[in-house]
Amino acid sequence: MWKLKKTNIVxxxxxxxxxxxxxxxxxxxxxxxxxxxxxxxxxxAIAEFDxxxxxxxxxxxxxxxxxxxxxxxxxxxxxxxxxMQGITRNYLASPSLMGVNDGSAFxxxxxxxxxxxxxxYQMILLSMLGSALGAGIVFGFGSxxxxxxxxxxxxxxxxxxxxxLSSIATAIAMYFQVSQTVSVWYNTKVHMVDMDMxxxxxxxxxxxxxxxxxSAKAITITSLxxxxxxxxxxxxxxxxxxxxxAVVCLTGTAVALVGKIAFVGLVxxxxxxxxxxxxxxxxxxxxxxxxxxxxxxxDVLSRFVNYPFETPxxxxxxxxxxxFFLYLVRKHGGEKRA
Amino acid sequence: MRKKTSSVFVxxxxxxxxxxxxxxxxxxxxxxxxxSVMDVIKTLLRIESNPKFDLVIxxxxxxxxxxxxxxxxxxxxxxxxLQGITRNGLADPGILGINAGAGAAVVIFMFFFQLHLTSADMSSWLSILxxxxxxxxxxxxxxxxxxxxxxxxxxxDMQRLxxxxxxxNSGFGALSLFLSLKMNAQDFEAAAVWMAGxxxxxxxxxxxxxxxxxxxxxxxxxxxxYLLDYxxxxxxxxxxxxxxxxxxxxKLLLAGVGLVSACVSVSGSIGFIGLMAPHIAKQLxxxxxxxxxxxxxxxxxxxxxxxxxxxxxVFAPSELAVGIVVSIIGIPYFLYxxxxxxx
Amino acid sequence: MQTAFRMENLASGYxxxxxxxxxxxxxxxxxxxxxxxxxxxxKSTLLKTIGRILKKQQGTVYLQDQNMQNLSxxxxxxxxxxxxxxxxxxxxxxxxxxxxxxxxxxxxxxxRLTKKDEEMIEWALNVTNTMEYRNRELAQLSGGQRxxxxxxxxxxxxxxxxxxxxxxxxxxxxxxxxxxxxxxNLNERHRCTIVMVLHDINHAARYSDxxxxxxxxxxxxxxxxxxxxxxxxxxxxxxxxxRIMQDPVTKTPVCYGYDVMKETGK
Numbered sequence: 001m002w003k004l005k006k007t008n009i010v011x012x013x014x015x016x017x018x019x020x021x022x023x024x025x026x027x028x029x030x031x032x033x034x035x036x037x038x039x040x041x042x043x044x045a046i047a048e049f050d051x052x053x054x055x056x057x058x059x060x061x062x063x064x065x066x067x068x069x070x071x072x073x074x075x076x077x078x079x080x081x082x083x084m085q086g087i088t089r090n091y092l093a094s095p096s097l098m099g100v101n102d103g104s105a106f107x108x109x110x111x112x113x114x115x116x117x118x119x120x121y122q123m124i125l126l127s128m129l130g131s132a133l134g135a136g137i138v139f140g141f142g143s144x145x146x147x148x149x150x151x152x153x154x155x156x157x158x159x160x161x162x163x164x165l166s167s168i169a170t171a172i173a174m175y176f177q178v179s180q181t182v183s184v185w186y187n188t189k190v191h192m193v194d195m196d197m198x199x200x201x202x203x204x205x206x207x208x209x210x211x212x213x214x215s216a217k218a219i220t221i222t223s224l225x226x227x228x229x230x231x232x233x234x235x236x237x238x239x240x241x242x243x244x245x246a247v248v249c250l251t252g253t254a255v256a257l258v259g260k261i262a263f264v265g266l267v268x269x270x271x272x273x274x275x276x277x278x279x280x281x282x283x284x285x286x287x288x289x290x291x292x293x294x295x296x297x298x299d300v301l302s303r304f305v306n307y308p309f310e311t312p313x314x315x316x317x318x319x320x321x322x323x324f325f326l327y328l329v330r331k332h333g334g335e336k337r338a
Numbered sequence: 339m340r341k342k343t344s345s346v347f348v349x350x351x352x353x354x355x356x357x358x359x360x361x362x363x364x365x366x367x368x369x370x371x372x373x374s375v376m377d378v379i380k381t382l383l384r385i386e387s388n389p390k391f392d393l394v395i396x397x398x399x400x401x402x403x404x405x406x407x408x409x410x411x412x413x414x415x416x417x418x419x420l421q422g423i424t425r426n427g428l429a430d431p432g433i434l435g436i437n438a439g440a441g442a443a444v445v446i447f448m449f450f451f452q453l454h455l456t457s458a459d460m461s462s463w464l465s466i467l468x469x470x471x472x473x474x475x476x477x478x479x480x481x482x483x484x485x486x487x488x489x490x491x492x493x494x495d496m497q498r499l500x501x502x503x504x505x506x507n508s509g510f511g512a513l514s515l516f517l518s519l520k521m522n523a524q525d526f527e528a529a530a531v532w533m534a535g536x537x538x539x540x541x542x543x544x545x546x547x548x549x550x551x552x553x554x555x556x557x558x559x560x561x562x563x564y565l566l567d568y569x570x571x572x573x574x575x576x577x578x579x580x581x582x583x584x585x586x587x588x589k590l591l592l593a594g595v596g597l598v599s600a601c602v603s604v605s606g607s608i609g610f611i612g613l614m615a616p617h618i619a620k621q622l623x624x625x626x627x628x629x630x631x632x633x634x635x636x637x638x639x640x641x642x643x644x645x646x647x648x649x650x651x652v653f654a655p656s657e658l659a660v661g662i663v664v665s666i667i668g669i670p671y672f673l674y675x676x677x678x679x680x681x
Numbered sequence: 682m683q684t685a686f687r688m689e690n691l692a693s694g695y696x697x698x699x700x701x702x703x704x705x706x707x708x709x710x711x712x713x714x715x716x717x718x719x720x721x722x723x724k725s726t727l728l729k730t731i732g733r734i735l736k737k738q739q740g741t742v743y744l745q746d747q748n749m750q751n752l753s754x755x756x757x758x759x760x761x762x763x764x765x766x767x768x769x770x771x772x773x774x775x776x777x778x779x780x781x782x783x784x785x786x787x788x789x790x791x792x793r794l795t796k797k798d799e800e801m802i803e804w805a806l807n808v809t810n811t812m813e814y815r816n817r818e819l820a821q822l823s824g825g826q827r828x829x830x831x832x833x834x835x836x837x838x839x840x841x842x843x844x845x846x847x848x849x850x851x852x853x854x855x856x857x858x859x860x861x862x863x864x865x866n867l868n869e870r871h872r873c874t875i876v877m878v879l880h881d882i883n884h885a886a887r888y889s890d891x892x893x894x895x896x897x898x899x900x901x902x903x904x905x906x907x908x909x910x911x912x913x914x915x916x917x918x919x920x921x922x923x924r925i926m927q928d929p930v931t932k933t934p935v936c937y938g939y940d941v942m943k944e945t946g947k
Binding site: 092097141144145150152153155156157159160161163164167168170171174175177262263306309311312314315318319321322325326329330 | 433487497498500501502504505506508509511512513515516519520652653656658662663665666669670672673676677679
Binding site: 568570578 | 755756783
């Protein structure tokens with residue numbers, strides 16, 4: 001069976017360093033913002049909470065939920081992207097390019113318009129349904145078109161269907177006169193994280209992560225090629241279903257929590273693969289760490305790029321993501337695999 | 339054989355013009371402000387002028403229809419040029435990110451000139467005239483980026499082209515968003531609406547801004563449309579015939595980008611017209627570009643007027659930006675073309 | 682006799698690859714010259730370079746004693762026409778319309794055909810025996826018919842020199858000869874200078890006045906078919922032991938069988 005030839009030092013170092021990296025970036029994120037708060041105050045807010053202290057309130061209700069959400073979403077999206085890329089053997093597979101994020105947002109919009117006031121856990125479930133819907137439509141179309149499942153084609157279809165879904169969502173919102181509420185949902189809302197939603201997203205997202213980790217070995221085999229996978233006796237259908245479930249859990253939770261964030265699911269898996277190799281048993285955990293760190297970094301920067309105003313986090317992920325995407329396209333063109 | 343095509347052409351053009359008048363009529367006579375058909379006609383013919391009616395017709399509705407028509411014409415023609423140059427039926431200035439590039443440049447312009455988009459005094463008048471030029475620079479930059487990324491061994495790789503377009507769209511879109519957020523609230527609102535692709539704020543200044551460009555570039559592109567016939571052959575054959583392929587393609591491309599930029603500068607990013615209009619035109623009048631070009635222009639105009647009309651009425655009292663209406667129609671059409679295409 | 686082409690120190694290739702360099706060659710006017718050689722020897726590259734489809738990297742090409750660099754591409758198009766290996770055109774285009782494209786270098790008004798234009802189109806249709814499908818769409822033609830139509834387009838260009846890049850490669854035996862007979866006719870009756878690249882050395886021998894044999898970017902030998910189709914040259918150029926005889930009907934040399942040369946010293 002699978003035996004490692006040599007220990008993956010890079011992977012283990014990343015995992016070992018992760019608590020520190022994340023602690024540092026989290027601390028920075030909480031300390032600095034429109035109002036700078038000292039580290040001591042932060043500690044006090046956690047350990048010796050004083051409800052009348054304004055700073056403590058900011059930390060507890062605003063900044064800590066925000067950084068936690070950002071870390072979680074970064075990890076979720078990165079892992080979702082990694083799983084997608086592994087299963088589809090498509091170097092461009094990612095929640096934002098394949099209509100998954102857009103599907104979520106679309107269903108959420110419908111929910112807000114037609115069933116306002118739904119409890120949060122139902123919103124998350126609907127969001128997951130939306131992810132599945134988005135992916136289903138995109139891959140469905142891909143299989144209708146000749147060569148439609150090639151990376152480039154699929155990315156085109158994904159983007160186009162994503163735009164379509166968001167156009168329809170906008171139209172519906174406008175028709176029912178709820179466009180204000182919807183646009184709030186639609187654009188990323190890292191600065192307005194709902195505590196209750198945050199608490200819920202932990203178990204939901206965790207399910208996704210666990211599913212992903214469990215299928216990691218199978219994903220590695222699948223990523224080597226369909227024929228190889230079948231030849232090795234793998235139940236490819238089962239693997240695909242479980243992985244898609246993982247993706248749906250992860251992206252559904254992410255979108256429900258903070259809205260659509262692009263490029264994380266595309267870029268992080270590639271970087272992680274570059275660092276730790278092609279074994280998904282390493283890519284998934286390390287990807288989660290790298291993703292969390294990356295998004296947290298973007299979040300910190302988003303507060304300072306245009307001080308004292310906030311920049312939508314999507315702008316920062318695009319700043320990294322777009323050149324990276326172009327580089328990928330230039331390098332791989334229409335190839336099936338990366 | 340030639341005769342048959344030209345009579346089909348004349349017939350098609352006439353029908354299209356009628357349809358455009360029909361759509362314009364609907365647009366003109368419907369809206370939030372209630373006016374009867376007689377009122378509209380009287381106002382247009384300047385019989386019994388009523389200042390309120392005048393305002394609605396001449397300040398709101400008429401410029402809006404005219405801009406929709408002009409932008410439709412520009413995008414329709416630009417689409418023919420792009421599809422001819424890239425030899426790909428899926429090329430569209432919106433998909434390729436040229437819209438986004440031009441749009442970002444215009445947002446930069448808005449940002450630096452702190453422009454209030456509806457005022458009409460002299461200084462802002464002059465600066466508004468600058469918008470298409472800014473747009474052109476932005477659009478050209480986007481085009482340069484896209485084509486240089488998509489060149490593979492000197493050949494234009496179609497897949498890469500569209501993919502790069504997607505990236506450029508995201509990139510410039512993010513840039514526009516970033517800049518728009520730095521604006522003050524009033525400008526931001528206007529910019530946000532504009533970025534979605536709308537003709538909501540149409541006024542005569544806009545018409546004046548883009549009209550000269552449209553006429554100049556439109557004429558140029560029409561006169562050179564025969565080259566697009568030749569571009570359907572592959573490079574070697576075209577070179578053999580003595581056409582300086584690179585140079586001519588570049589000139590046409592720049593003209594196309596210019597057309598797109600002029601349109602984007604007054605209406606924001608509207609995609610898919612440049613995709614649909616050429617296809618429909620080719621279905622109607624065949625593949626000779628001297629027929630396809632004007633027909634595509636007319637179809638573009640008709641589509642946009644109709645889309646604007648839908649956006650205005652179906653969602654009353656609010657308005658759905660015309661760019662979104664066009665996307666809702668255009669994307670299924672794009673997917674249909676994708677399914678049908680052989681490449 | 683004026684040369685059609687004279688090349689001095691010519692070097693050419695693609696982006697990072699140089700296919701040949703230091704080439705010195707002349708091609709005579711009024712004759713059929715064929716370039717032969719194994720795959721990758723540079724014969725297509727050479728043809729495309731003298732046809733200015735490929736940009737030369739070094740050296741000079743003289744077209745009818747004029748430096749090609751000083752001629753505009755339209756002027757060149759009035760003197761030479763090239764038929765490339767895999768031409769593409771939209772399937773709905775009609776035969777006559779495609780051939781009309783060939784008139785481009787001579788046209789002043791792109792929207793109307795002059796009498797001369799129409800004459801040349803008629804002539805092209807005639808010479809290539811494509812008159813009967815002048816109104817058919819390209820997609821409806823067979824491979825052989827389509828190749829003749831492409832040839833007609835090149836002919837409509839009304840040039841004294843014709844370059845053909847493997848005009849017979851995708852055709853069946855009968856259609857291959859059909860095309861070559863048209864080419865021969867053009868040369869004999871209309872004194873067209875023909876330069877072609879052919880894969881089949883027997884066809885090359887049968888239909889050419891002059892052969893250029895290339896291998897790995899170098900010209901190994903030039904001469905008449907008799908001089909080129911001989912055992913030594915075949916060995917050096919194609920790495921084969923060829924058996925040559927004279928075709929009793931056409932009186933041209935023919936290779937009726939060959940074996941691959943064994944590796945020496947193994």
